[in-house]
Amino acid sequence: MRAVVTAAGMRAAEQRFFDANPGVDLMGRAARAVARVAAEVNTAGQVLVVAGRGNNGGDGLFAAAILAAHRRVLVWPAFGRTHDAGQAAARAAGCQFVDALGALEALPDCGLVIDAVAGLGSRPGLPQALATFAAACDSSAIDVLSVDLPSGLDADSGAGQPSFRATRTVTFAALKPCHVAQPAAGRCGRVHVVDIGVEVAATQLRQAEEADVATWWPTPTASSDKYARGVVLFDTGSARYQGAALLGISGALHAGTGMVRYAGPVHSGLILTRYPSVVMGDGRAQAAVLGSGWGEDEGASGRVSSARLHAPVAVVDADALYSLPGRIDGWLxxxxxxxxxRLLGCSRSHVESRPVSCAREVARVTGATVLLKGATQYVAEPGGRVTIAVPGPHWSAQAGSGDVLAGICGALLAAGLPAWQAAVAGSSVQAMAAARNPGPYPPDELARRLPEVIAGLVAAD
Ligand SMILES: NC(=O)C1=CN([C@@H]2O[C@H](COP(=O)(O)OP(=O)(O)OC[C@H]3O[C@@H](n4cnc5c(N)ncnc54)[C@H](O)[C@@H]3O)[C@@H](O)[C@H]2O)[C@@H](O)CC1
Ligand SMILES: Nc1ncnc2c1ncn2[C@@H]1O[C@H](COP(=O)(O)OP(=O)(O)O)[C@@H](O)[C@H]1O
Known part of the structure; x- marks a missing residue:
């Protein structure tokens, strides 16, 4: 699990560090890390450092001074003034200072641009000259190494256009929200988190890793039987959306559930032709999966109540979300x-601009865990902790992926994982299946690839 720290949290951690270690040269440590990664990206070509006015510019200037020992380094102080000591070091090391026009003219001869315009202090957007330069970097496909984060992005919300698009980002102590939240994360390239000695406090926002999923994944033992592994009861699908039932069942079976019961309206012949191990009808279960493919079913509340008679917890998807039966601790x-x-009574764009707080709010009010699906998958617990799932490729943005995901999560909930782990592991493993099978595979095909991903995970653990 990787901590994700806000700009304020990072500044507080830095202050604690300085209080305990007065006089330590953190900027020097940051600059050496930037120079090291710069040398990895491009070993010998000319480097152009774009430096802002603050400490981020200072990191870039000291890195420029280190790199200038072995290669030609140009520096563009984008606002004229820049970090004084950093500027003196860069000049003393022989860096050549250029203006905006000089930077643009030099670009074709450069092997690497270091963007040290702004980091934690970055405001959304760039002034015109920098926007023009960032666009020129984009169109010339030159490697851009951003210091802390691509300048022009807001560290916490990820908002910001125009901004630099990095091929690599070197950040310090911990990830910041913009490194993990799409679409900003897509502008950071490969992110290196460098230890500079600053310890961040435990965070309420984290990014899950494959190793976490491997640790949590429920694997059968010699004493396992189908009931111990977990029974999932599906009430999914409708006459109009029959496929949703098949997709969810596929997700659960390929994630390794002990048994699937199906109590929805889709004809048994259709279900059993595809999945002969499914037991038709109600019965005791460890978890239910509800809502996928219901459409605007008028009997939604009745279907939710009925499932409660058979299973202590449920995954609630799609239209069942609007028939929640009061507080539902332990549900997903x-x-x-x-x-x-729609649950919050606000606009979609409001949720998209504040995904963490919106997911937290619904978790707080309902007592359930909330998995907010999308390009970044947020899992919010009622206590406020939010875990981001392992990311995957955007091919998964297709009808039916969510139905499969509900089934995977149902299998994990039935196996006894707490709702937050079921959600993080389920959405991560689906993303990993998509990442290991790049291309436009339909969701049912990706579900069939889950076993090899899970086998690899548990073997590696
Ligand atoms: N906080 C820490 O723990 C550490 C911070 N360090 C560096 O210090 C940085 C933070 O420094 P500062 O607080 O001085 O802030 P920054 O240097 O990140 O940003 C502030 C400056 O950038 C300008 N600026 C902000 N947004 C802009 C935009 N979109 N376009 C153009 N200019 C913009 C501001 O006007 C201001 O001059 C970190 O990102 C990191 O690079 C490192 O030296 C090491 C440790
Ligand atoms: N841009 C994206 N990149 C990666 N995955 C995405 C993206 N957009 C959506 N997804 C994933 O695709 C699935 C879509 O779910 P959902 O909208 O409920 O679809 P459906 O109801 O048709 O199955 C979710 O698992 C979601 O996380």
Missing amino acids: LTPHAGELA
Whole structure:
């Protein structure tokens, strides 16, 4: 699990560090890390450092001084004034200072641009000259190494256009929200988190890793039987959306559930032709999966109540989200941004601009865990902790992926994982299956690839 720290949290951690270690040269440590990664990206070509006015510019200037020992380094102080000591070091090391025009003219001869315009202090957007330069970097496909974060992005919200688009980002102590939240994360390239000695406090926002999923994944033992592994009861699908039932069942079976019961309206012939191990009808279960493919079913409340008679907890997807039976501790809700907006009575764009606080709010009010689906998958617990799932490729943005995901999560909930782990592990493993099978595979095909991903995970653990 990797901590994700806000700009304020990072500044507080830095202050604690300085209080305990007065006089330590953190900027020097940051600059050496930037120079090291710069040398990895491009070993010998000319480097152009764009330096801002603050400490981020200072990191870039000291890195420029280190790199200038072995290669030609140009420095563009984008606002004229820049970090005084950093500027003196860069000049003393022989860096050549250029203006905006000089920077643009030099670009074709450079092997690397270091963006040290702004980091934690970055405000959304760039002034015109920098926006023009960032666009020129984009169109010339030159490697851009951003210091802390691509300048022009807000560290916490990830908002910001125009901004630099980095191929690599070197950040310090911990990830910041903009490194993990799409679409900003897509502008950071490969992110290196460098230890500079600053310890961040435990965070309420974290990014899960494959190793976490491997640790949590429920694997059968010699004493396992189908009931111990978990029974999932599905009430999914409708006459109009029959496929949703098949997709969810596929997710659960390929994630390793002990048994699937199906109590929805889709004809048994259709279900059993595809999945002969499914037991038709109600019965005791460890978890239910509800809502996928219901459409605007008028009997939604009745279907939710009925499932409660058979299973202590449920994954609530799609249209079942609007028939929640009061407080539902231990349950898992799986809305996308539009569904979460409807639950909150706000606009989709409001949810998209504040995904963490919106998911937290619904978790707090319902007592359930909320998996907010989308390009970044946020899992919010009622206590306020939010875990981001392992990311995957955007091919998964297709009808039916959510139905499969609900089934995977149902299997994990039935196996006894707490709702937050079921949600993080389920959405991560689906993303990993998509990442290991790049291309436009339909969601049912990706579900069939889950076993090899899970086998690899548990073997590695
Ligand atoms: N906080 C820490 O623990 C550490 C911080 N360090 C560096 O210090 C940085 C923070 O320094 P500062 O607080 O001085 O802030 P920054 O240097 O990140 O940003 C502030 C400056 O950038 C300008 N600026 C902000 N947004 C802009 C935009 N979109 N376009 C153009 N200019 C913009 C501001 O006007 C201001 O001059 C970190 O990002 C990191 O690079 C490192 O030296 C090491 C440790
Ligand atoms: N841009 C994206 N990149 C990666 N995954 C995405 C993206 N957009 C959506 N997804 C994933 O695709 C699935 C879509 O779910 P959902 O909208 O409920 O679809 P459906 O109801 O049709 O199954 C979710 O698992 C979600 O996390």
